Amino acid sequence: MKKKTALARREALLALAAVLASGCATTSPATPPAPPAGSVRLTLLHLADVYQVQAVDDGQRGGMARAATLRKQVLRDSPHVLTLMGGDTLSPSVESLVEVDGQQLKGRHMVAAWNALGLDYAVLGNHEFDFGDDVLRERIRESRFTWLGANVEDTKAGGLFTGVKPYAVRELGGIKLGLFGVVLPETKTTTKAGKDTHFGDVCEAARGAVAKLREDGAQVIVALTHQTADQDRALTRCVKVDVVLGGHDHEALEDHTTGTPIFKVAADAVDLGRLTMDVDSATATVRQVVWQTLPVTRQLPEDAEFNAAMQPYAALFSKLSERVGRTPVALDARAAEVRTRETNLGSFVADAFRAAAGADVALVNGGALRADAVLPAGGVTRRDLHSILPYADELVVLEVKGDTLRAALENGVSLSREDSRPGRFPQVSGMEFTFDADKPAGQRVLGVTVGGKPLDAAATYRLATLSFLASGKDGYDMLKNQPTTPAMVNGHSPLDVLAEAFRTGTPSPHAQAAGRISRRGSGALAPDARQPPAPLK
Known part of the structure; x- marks a missing residue:
């Protein structure tokens, strides 16, 4: 969009x-100049x-x-x-x-x-x-x-x-x-x-x-x-x-x-x-x-x-106008933002997935979030919901080692300098990390914490993510063949999880990005660039 x-x-x-x-x-719209003779x-x-x-x-x-x-x-x-x-x-x-x-x-x-x-x-x-x-x-x-x-x-x-x-x-x-x-x-x-x-x-x-x-x-x-x-x-x-x-x-x-x-x-x-x-x-x-x-x-x-x-x-089309809940703050869903840095929408979606799955951490690729707009505070319609998550994916939980989780983050930022809007860029919950876009791909992640503690390469973490990423798409090959289970025993989809979050207000979205992702290097972003602007009318 x-x-x-x-x-x-x-x-x-x-x-x-x-x-x-x-x-x-x-x-009729204005026509171009008359064609040359003989044409x-x-x-x-x-x-x-x-x-x-x-x-x-x-x-x-x-x-x-x-x-x-x-x-x-x-x-x-x-x-x-x-x-x-x-x-x-x-x-x-x-x-x-x-x-x-x-x-x-x-x-x-x-x-x-x-x-x-x-x-x-x-x-x-x-x-x-x-x-x-x-x-x-x-x-x-x-x-x-x-x-x-x-x-x-x-x-x-x-x-x-x-x-x-x-x-x-x-x-x-x-x-x-x-x-x-x-x-x-x-x-x-x-x-x-x-x-x-x-x-x-x-x-x-x-x-x-x-x-x-x-x-x-x-x-x-x-x-x-x-x-x-x-x-x-x-x-x-x-x-x-x-x-x-x-x-x-x-x-x-x-x-x-x-x-x-x-x-x-x-x-x-x-x-x-x-x-x-x-x-x-x-x-x-x-x-x-x-x-x-x-x-x-x-x-x-x-x-x-x-x-x-x-x-x-x-x-x-009439059904899409139905209200499913509300958001107390504007949510930044612009493609240029969710594919390059942490945004409050990305954090909200990842939080909702982690909470619904009972996982330690969650990771959502920015390319899965498609609204490409700033959603204003107030009522959220079914059309808004579908514009955020328009894909037919499942929410799954993977049992991954710490080094696999780090590899996933490395993949997520591997195009952050070479490609201005990589769909694989990770929006996360339950963890924080720092990366340097000037370093070679695969060596960009400088530090990771999970639940406030340094990532343990040998420890096992429960990762909530989309089935698309769990199948190895968008470069996430390290997630293929990991122990995987459906996150929702009731068969609810990621869209259902997000609708419930908007309906109940839990988890509640932050007014701005929460500081989970820090970017260094020549491509570093100004701090105030992380603030979502007022929605366009």
């Missing part, structure tokens, strides 16, 4: 003001990292029904249009864990939404694999659009992942447009992808796809990617394409540093990206590229056809 920063909010307000001033809130204009609409159907920011921005309206406005003005999606939508969708007819949706509603919108192509995102391979195959079968993933292989069957294509060619206005998709290779260790699913080298897969596209007559080639901006830049150095449309970063981007334009949109459909490519009709040379982000705001009416198609899920 998107980061709510003051800058982003200011830019959104400016964009909204521009739309209102131009009178484009309910009419064909191709229009690509782009969304990525869309985790919910409804609007965000208290209904102010986003909403797929509004995006559907905007798309139709563009279709009326532009004859050659494709609608694309840059991955990550089945999970961690806020609604995916809600049950309908006794079964969790697991992204079924998101596929229904994309079908209703009129999506043409999507690249697989890393989070498409969060519910496992079988669920993803089912979602692909339900899709009326094409999933791309040139580097996603089924090693058992000896081909690409079932239902996925490496590339596609579409003729628009007499121009053959080629598209291919790639997803970041680390998906294997950060999701629940199956043992037979392999994520190959992006460069190699891209070269193969482009060669095949050229053989099939593609004149203009677009890479549809789900990886970081740096990985996208590396891709453009590896293979020649005309443009890259990406996802995964959750932030808007326009980058021309490598000579190949790279474009991304912010998450949750708060903007609709519009790329126009004017292609010489005689030589198929791209003569002009214009990128725009069209704000999706409450000024846009919701598309009636889209809402009619989504009517079977209306009760689900």
